[in-house]
Amino acid sequence: MARELWKGNEAIAEAAIRGGVEAFFGYPITPQTELLEYMAARLPELGRTFLQAESEVAAINMVYGAACGGVRAMTSSASPGISLMQEGLSYIAGSEVPIVLIDVMRGGPGLGNIQPSQGDYFQMTRSAGHGDYHPIVLAPATIQEAIDLMYEAFPLAEKYRTIVILAADGSLGQMMEPAEMPPARPLLTEAERPSWAVRGARGREKRIITSLFLKEEELEALNLRLQAKLKHIAETEQHWEEVATADAEYLLVAFGTVGRTCKTVVREARQQGIKVGLYRPITLWPFPGPRLRKLAEQVRGILVAEMNAGQMLEDVHLATLGRCPVRFYGRMGGVMILPDEILGALHDLIADQPADPAARRREP
Amino acid sequence: MHEEIIFSGFGGQGALFAGQLLAYAALDCGLHVTWIPSYGPEMRGGTAHCTVVIADEPIGSPLVRRPASVIALNLPSFEKYEPLVKHGGVLVYNSSLIDRRPGRADIRYVPIPANDIAEALGNVRQANVVLLGGYLAATGILPLAAVETALDRHLPGRQRRFLESNKAALQRGAACVLEAVPAAPAEQTANPAAAAD
Incomplete structure (x- = not known):
């Protein structure tokens, strides 16, 4: 592929498509909307799923549901929209379902404005939801780096069954810069679907994906497992x-x-x-x-x-x-x-x- | 080489598109380039601007406080950016709409009656491309042909019928600069139409 001039939001969307996203659920918000628009145009052409949800709350829960089915699912938003997704993100973390999320950060707090910001650092790195967990948070500085990180985001999320957040900002989303796209990765085959996914239980034991553990020792066991996993990620996934x-x-x-x-x-x-x-x-x-x-x-x-x-x-x-x-x-x-x-x-x-x-x- | 250019005008005058054309041309010339727009509610009827950085090495900041060149499509843009042009820099401006005496001795002023030229060519909306042609002629930063190629490749489908007139606008803008005698800062006239050649 030759170098082409890409707008940040569209480049991230194309990189996600080439990286194998199968389902995108989202809700428009500046300065991220071109990402959603690009998905809306391209995914149906490819026979994949695009759905504009009625809200960010709905979008993240659709991502949760699709990912439980072993589908590569993602959403994108900007700061206030990410806030609305926090409950769903926490459920996803508690369920250990891999998903990818893009935050094209804008000025806050509150409705703030639509200009670039990095004000969601705490929100994303500390947990992006209630309870004890951390998503992996990737921060590209150029459009090429945004493409490269997005392309690897699904394998990374699946490797650890975790949330991967691509932390961009309004300027990276809106600017244009030459970049080169990677080749399209083949979609997951049925045999490659994760062994924990719920895709129909006929002829096998049922599987349950949940973040609800009413017995305290069971919930603590989940937390201990999560913490061990996070420690491993912290030791192996530092990049700079x-x-x-x-x-x-x-x-x-x-x-x-x-x-x-x-x-x-x-x-x-x-x-x-x-x-x-x-x-x-x-x-x-x-x-x-x-x-x-x-x-x-x-x-x-x-x-x-x-x-x-x-x-x-x-x-x-x-x-x-x-x-x-x-x-x-x-x-x-x-x-x-x-x-x-x-x-x-x-x-x-x-x-x-x-x-x-x-x-x-x-x-x- | 490290050149920063700000294109600025009313929303709808094509400041952002002129900047994109330059960015495409820079890419085709094998250079590093960034294009970053102002975006937001101010674009509806207000001013719109973009910053293009062209360099022969990877670009850090896509924004600058003091650009090497400014292309001002309207008076508010002229007033905002005239003090900010870097020492020794260039201010290309639409003299059809901007009736101001140059205020600085340390930058080069390039007045181009872009609206009049574009109107004479049949489409006043190509004033942005006229100014781009003038900028290229004034600075020699990229060959005119590179922008013509960018027009060939990137003019949106619904605008293809304007391809040849855009190229004419580009060339007329360049000719306007090359034919002018730039010894002293160009004279401003009270009647913009009189400034058209």
């Missing part, structure tokens, strides 16, 4: 990108759209002689903390930049545990961060550091 970290004295940490903006900042700062690198988490959960901890021992300061009030910042603090000063620069309300703002904050961070690195370590 590093730019110019080898000799870095300062480090930018940012994800998604702000992550790519920081690449411009690194280039401009290095032209000014500042040895700065970038650490860009690709998995937001599991957060790639151990490598960041190592980098925190190497650098003189970290600047976290996000389109929110400082949400990933907490994970950076948890990972670095005071090994170096950590500053934050954020914009909210759908305001996109421009490179010169981050560069300015980086200069502020540098100006506040003692000239002698040894002096810093003596600080309380």
